[in-house]
Amino acid sequence: MGALHIKLLRDLVRLWAQALAITLAMAAGAATLLIAIGAHDSLLQTRTKYYEDNRFADVFADVTRAPKSLLPQIAGIDGVSAIEARIIKTALVNVEGMVEPASALLVSLPTIGEPVLDKLYLRSGHLPDPGSTDQ
Secondary structure (H helix, E strand, O other): OOHHHHHHHHHHHHOHHHHHHHHHHHHHHHHHHHHHHHHHHHHHHHHHHHHHHOOOOOOOOOOOOOOHHHHHHHHOOOOOOOOOOOOEEEEEEOOOOOOOOEEEEEEOOOOOOOOOOOOOOOOOOOOOOOOOOOO
């Protein structure tokens, strides 16, 4: 064993607390990095599954006064797997406890069946009945 190795061992014995603190700090940093990468991957997978389960649209296009006869042409574009036309309007809503009115996005529903895209998630209740006049 050379003189430098002996000196290194003596310094390590003398400074064992600092060496332990540095080792623990590096281990904590590595663990934090691994946890962050795992959480990021988990969030990406959760988002992807949610979007797939609820048929969330990848692209939205807002137009004014577009005829429904354009839908077959739009559906024929490469990469388009589903298409749905809806009426969307914004509105101001008075919410109890808020000073300023809140804005709401009103989105139409198909008259028959569930939407093809952007499936609704209901916590309670039911969808509006197209034949009803009071909903």
